[in-house]
Structures are given as structure tokens and as C-alpha cells.
Amino acid sequence: MAVAVEVFLLVAACTLAATIAQPTTVRFADVSKMYNSSQPEAYAGFAELMYPLTGVAAAQPPANPEAPQQVLVTYQAPDEVMITWFTGKPQTTSGSAGAKVPGAEGRGENVVSYGSSRGSLKKQATASTDYYTQDYNISPALNISGISDAQYNYTSGLMHCARLRNLKPNTRYYYTLGTNRTVRSFKTAPSVSRFPFKLGHLADIAISVNSTETIRKLGLEEPDLVLLNGDFAYANIFDFNGALGYSAILTKGVLFSQQSRWDTLGRILEPLVSRVPTLASQGNHEMELQLDGSMFKSWLTRYGSNLPYAKSRGTPFYYSANVGPMHLVVLSPYVDFVTGTPQYDWLVRDLSSVDRAVTPWVVAMWHAPWYHTLVSHFKELECHRLAVEPLLYKYGVNIALHGHVHAYERSAKVYNYLPDGCGTTYITAGNSGVGLNTEFADSASLTRFSRASSYDNSTNCTRPLTTSALLVYVAGGKICNTTDPVSGKYCPNSQPTWSAYREAAHGFVTLDFESPTRAVLKYFRNLAADRQPIETVPITRDLSCPNQARKSRAMERQMRAVHSSVHSESL
Ligand SMILES: *[C@@H]1O[C@H](CO)[C@@H](O)[C@H](O)[C@H]1NC(C)=O
Numbered sequence: 001m002a003v004a005v006e007v008f009l010l011v012a013a014c015t016l017a018a019t020i021a022q023p024t025t026v027r028f029a030d031v032s033k034m035y036n037s038s039q040p041e042a043y044a045g046f047a048e049l050m051y052p053l054t055g056v057a058a059a060q061p062p063a064n065p066e067a068p069q070q071v072l073v074t075y076q077a078p079d080e081v082m083i084t085w086f087t088g089k090p091q092t093t094s095g096s097a098g099a100k101v102p103g104a105e106g107r108g109e110n111v112v113s114y115g116s117s118r119g120s121l122k123k124q125a126t127a128s129t130d131y132y133t134q135d136y137n138i139s140p141a142l143n144i145s146g147i148s149d150a151q152y153n154y155t156s157g158l159m160h161c162a163r164l165r166n167l168k169p170n171t172r173y174y175y176t177l178g179t180n181r182t183v184r185s186f187k188t189a190p191s192v193s194r195f196p197f198k199l200g201h202l203a204d205i206a207i208s209v210n211s212t213e214t215i216r217k218l219g220l221e222e223p224d225l226v227l228l229n230g231d232f233a234y235a236n237i238f239d240f241n242g243a244l245g246y247s248a249i250l251t252k253g254v255l256f257s258q259q260s261r262w263d264t265l266g267r268i269l270e271p272l273v274s275r276v277p278t279l280a281s282q283g284n285h286e287m288e289l290q291l292d293g294s295m296f297k298s299w300l301t302r303y304g305s306n307l308p309y310a311k312s313r314g315t316p317f318y319y320s321a322n323v324g325p326m327h328l329v330v331l332s333p334y335v336d337f338v339t340g341t342p343q344y345d346w347l348v349r350d351l352s353s354v355d356r357a358v359t360p361w362v363v364a365m366w367h368a369p370w371y372h373t374l375v376s377h378f379k380e381l382e383c384h385r386l387a388v389e390p391l392l393y394k395y396g397v398n399i400a401l402h403g404h405v406h407a408y409e410r411s412a413k414v415y416n417y418l419p420d421g422c423g424t425t426y427i428t429a430g431n432s433g434v435g436l437n438t439e440f441a442d443s444a445s446l447t448r449f450s451r452a453s454s455y456d457n458s459t460n461c462t463r464p465l466t467t468s469a470l471l472v473y474v475a476g477g478k479i480c481n482t483t484d485p486v487s488g489k490y491c492p493n494s495q496p497t498w499s500a501y502r503e504a505a506h507g508f509v510t511l512d513f514e515s516p517t518r519a520v521l522k523y524f525r526n527l528a529a530d531r532q533p534i535e536t537v538p539i540t541r542d543l544s545c546p547n548q549a550r551k552s553r554a555m556e557r558q559m560r561a562v563h564s565s566v567h568s569e570s571l
Pocket residue numbers: 034035036
């Protein structure tokens with residue numbers, strides 16, 4: 001580490017811009033043509049309206065309501081996972097006072113039997129149980145088409161949660177749930193610090209044949225850990241008849257959320273997430289505001305409460321975990337984040353205590369991206385970026401992973417919109433299965449103008465966001481309209497140099513961490529052959545960057561001094 005300091009003091013490598021390759025854009029039209037897809041260039045709404053999972057057995061509830069379903073493995077530590085599953089029929093009620101407790105199916109089956117050989121599941125872990133309700137009270141006076149019933153409340157099935165402790169790292173375990181004899185298996189993650197380590201990422205999943213294809217293809221890559229980065233079932237924009245009902249929310253402020261979608265999503269994820277440990281974040285579609293003012297209730301019950309947030313003194317919304325050679329920091333733009341808030345203070349404490357000798361790689365994930373060039377959600381999170389980006393730079397976060405924008409985009413190493421060899425690589429991959437975003441923010445020639453109102457024709461630039469804070473729900477509710485440092489406008493004139501590759505197609509990414517200085521990003525497109533990445537890109541950790549050094553107080557002081565000078569140079 002001393003070597004790195006000396007090199008740095010001599011060369012100040014951090015001020016050198018990264019070598020920038022020619023930016024690449026692959027439009028949806030090109031992808032469709034390549035694969036002779038019958039799909040129109042773009043479509044309004046959701047892929048699943050076009051490519052629904054109707055009749056697909058894996059999406060249906062099991063015939064026996066006592067059979068375990070929606071099995072999910074959540075990473076806790078290299079020697080510990082949480083296994084959750086549901087039994088029983090979820091209940092919806094209308095017309096009269098409804099169910100508030102789960103049905104009796106599945107009770108008394110509260111145990112996971114497991115072992116490292118299929119024939120000997122001698123260990124047992126007892127589960128606790130949980131469930132939740134979601135209540136709505138929709139006035140008939142609102143006259144919302146598709147919602148004929150005034151009230152429509154949901155009580156979930158019974159969720160079982162079992163902690164399996166003292167596991168061996170990097171080891172396959174076999175398990176059965178309750179009295180059901182189906183043997184499943186998962187592999188524990190490698191020990192902390194160990195290479196190689198393969199990370200998979202899903203975001204904006206939804207329920208279409210495109211989602212199940214993404215889930216299947218990611219499974220073929222056999223990741224050690226899968227991140228579920230927000231926007232799960234889109235329950236909040238479907239009404240009780242399963243129709244897309246966003247406009248009712250927008251125009252009438254109505255609360256409703258088709259909860260059965262969460263159950264269906266749990267079933268289509270199961271083939272992957274019952275085999276591979278996961279960690280999750282929440283997206284805007286998980287807000288699901290309730291009559292009592294609560295939010296994120298389904299996500300918190302099903303995913304958030306099982307996360308290992310207590311270990312990092314975080315919350316389900318922001319927490320960190322060491323997995324293999326990676327320190328993962330999960331953030332939330334949906335919980336207050338500016339200086340002086342608990343999330344900000346937590347982040348400073350967390351990042352400043354990372355030991356790069358233990359976890360050389362620091363990866364951040366949160367749902368909505370800063371660095372992307374699609375019209376959809378363009379610069380939506382500028383207030384968040386302005387508050388948090390200096391911290392990510394100071395502490396040398398290597399890679400940030402996002403969804404929210406339904407496309408794939410990879411940045412060069414960047415800081416404050418300028419290519420920077422010591423900056424972060426931002427990856428947006430919210431293209432797991434929901435309808436794609438296909439319009440780029442910067443160029444008339446790339447734009448179909450399907451939403452002409454999004455554009456200012458006098459500048460060929462997408463208009464600054466005016467989206468209501470309730471819908472975007474960036475905590476604090478502010479929209480910051482910053483200008484592009486190159487064009488001086490809200491959007492750049494062409495694909496900016498910090499945007500290395502962007503593509504409107506369904507797919508996913510994996511990251512192979514190979515050594516303390518080299519990771520490899522692979523982007524897979526659903527319409528391409530299995531196991532054939534469209535791009536394979538090394539991401540390096542440059543040890544001459546002061547923000548990559550193992551932390552010490554002396555180092556911190558040096559970095560602070562030098563960063564302020566680097567900062568003023570580049571601005
Ligand atoms: C698409 O159609 C063209 C022309 O018929 C053919 O050459 C090409 O192989 C097809 N591509 C795929 C992926 O089927």
C-alpha cells in the first residue's frame with residue numbers, strides 16, 4: 001500500500017482521464033432486425049401485455065396449497081443463509097369483512113432439513129413465520145374502469161423464514177422444506193476475500209416470457225450471488241382485474257396494488273433464487289402506499305426483512321455486506337439521503353471502514369441510476385447524485401449497479417460527468433423483462449419522437465423533469481435540473497464520452513471478480529444465443545488511484561487534500 005501512495009504522489013494518476021473508446025449505441029430497431037423479431041420497434045406499457053406468461057406452469061400456484069412455493073435464499077454471511085418460502089393460499093376479500101390471518105395450510109411444516117450430500121439431510125433449522133395484509137378503500141365515486149368493487153383487501157399466504165448457520169463457504173447444500181420431499185439445493189458464496197467470485201444482476205423484472213428468459217439465461221451462468229435491484233412485480237400499477245391501471249393512479253391519486261403479482265413473481269424467480277443466494281434493494285414500484293400511510297410493506301415482508309442489514313447497522317433500505325472479495329453497499333434514493341440524514345451518516349461510517357486488503361472491490365447498488373442517457377428518468381436522481389457522488393468518489397466505489405431505466409447502458413469510469421480514471425463504472429441494467437425504454441435523450445436522429453412532449457425541439461433535448469415527487473418519490477421530493485458540462489444544456493448533444501455502450505434490448509449482466517485489480521463485466525442479450533455475451537469488458541482497479549488504497553487516517557488526510565485540488569482542476 002505504501003507503494004501506491006508513492007506512485008500517486010509522483011504521478012497524481014487520478015487527474016488523468018481514462019482512455020475512452022468510441023461510444024456505442026445499439027437501437028432497439030437494430031436488435032429487432034438482427035433477430036427478425038416480430039416485435040414492433042417499441043411498445044407502450046409492459047412486455048407482459050404483449051408476451052404474457054398465460055398458461056406457463058411455473059407461474060401457476062401449486063395444485064396442493066400446502067406445497068412450498070416462492071422459495072428464496074438470502075445471503076447473510078459466508079456461513080449463513082436465510083431460506084424463505086410460502087405455503088397456503090393468499091386471500092383476497094371484497095364485499096364483507098375480510099381475512100386478516102393466513103389460511104391454515106402449511107402450518108406445522110416449519111422446518112428446513114439440509115445437508116451437504118443429497119442423501120443425508122440430517123441438519124434441521126426451524127423457521128419463524130410471517131405474513132402481511134394490504135388494504136384498499138376505493139371510493140366508487142372515483143368511477144375507475146376495471147375496479148367494480150369498492151374494497152379489495154389482500155392477506156398473504158404464510159411466509160416461513162429459516163436461518164441456516166455454520167455452513168461451509170463455496171459448498172452446495174441440499175434441502176427439503178417442511179414435510180415436502182422435493183430436494184432443492186443452493187451453493188454458499190465463497191469466503192470473504194476469495195477469488196473468483198461471480199455476481200449476477202436482475203432489475204425491473206415483471207412477469208413476461210422475457211422475464212423468464214432472463215432468469216433462465218442468468219441461471220446458466222451459475223452466479224455465486226444474484227442482486228435483485230428493485231422493481232419486482234409492478235403490482236402497484238395493475239388493478240385488481242390484472243389490467244394496467246397507472247393512469248388511474250396518476251389522475252385520481254388512487255391506491256391499489258394487485259398483490260397476487262408478488263406471488264407470481266416469487267414463483268417465476270424460484271428456479272434461480274432457490275439455487276443461488278440473493279441480496280435485494282427496493283425500487284419505486286415497491287412503494288405501494290397504504291391506507292395507513294405505510295409504504296414498501298410487501299417488499300419489506302418478502303425481501304427487505306430477510307436482508308442481513310443488522311450486521312452493518314443499516315436498515316432494509318441501506319446496508320452493506322461482504323461477499324467474496326466484494327464489499328457491497330446498498331443505498332436507497334427513496335429514503336432521505338442528504339448530509340446529516342441517518343442514511344448519509346451511515347454511508348460515511350460504512351465506506352470509511354472498508355478494508356481493501358479484505359474486500360478490494362467496492363460495489364454499490366441502488367435502483368435508479370445517475371449515469372444513463374435514456375429519455376425515461378433522465379437526470380431524475382440529480383439531487384441524489386449531488387449529495388452522494390462525492391462520497392462514492394472519495395472512497396473509491398469501483399462499480400455501481402442500477403435498474404429503473406429499462407435498457408442497458410455502461411459508463412466509462414466517470415466522476416461529475418467527466419471521464420476520470422479513478423471514478424466509478426456505472427451499469428444500468430433494468431432490462432430484465434419489463435417493456436423497454438428505447439429513446440435516447442441526446443439526439444434527434446436517434447429519437448422516434450413517440451413522446452414529442454418530452455422534447456424541446458428548439459434544442460433537440462429532452463425537457464427537464466417535472467414529474468411529481470409522489471410518483472418519483474425521491475426522498476426530499478426535489479428535482480435538480482443540472483446542465484451537461486460539455487453542451488451546457490440539460491442533455492448532451494450526442495452520446496457523451498462517459499457513456500461507453502448503450503442498448504435497448506432485454507438481457508442482464510454478470511461480473512466476474514478475478515483478482516484484486518481485475519473484474520470482467522459481461523452483458524447478455526436475451527435474443528442472442530445462450531452463454532454468448534454481447535460485450536465482455538474488463539474493469540480494472542487502478543492501484544495508483546488514492547481512493548483505492550487500504551484506508552488509514554494518514555491516507556484519509558492526504559486524500560482529502562489532494563481531492564480538493566483534483567476537484568477544482570476538473571470543474
Ligand atoms: C433473419 O433473416 C435473415 C434474412 O431472411 C437471415 O439471413 C438471418 O439469418 C435471420 N436471423 C436470425 C437470427 O434468424
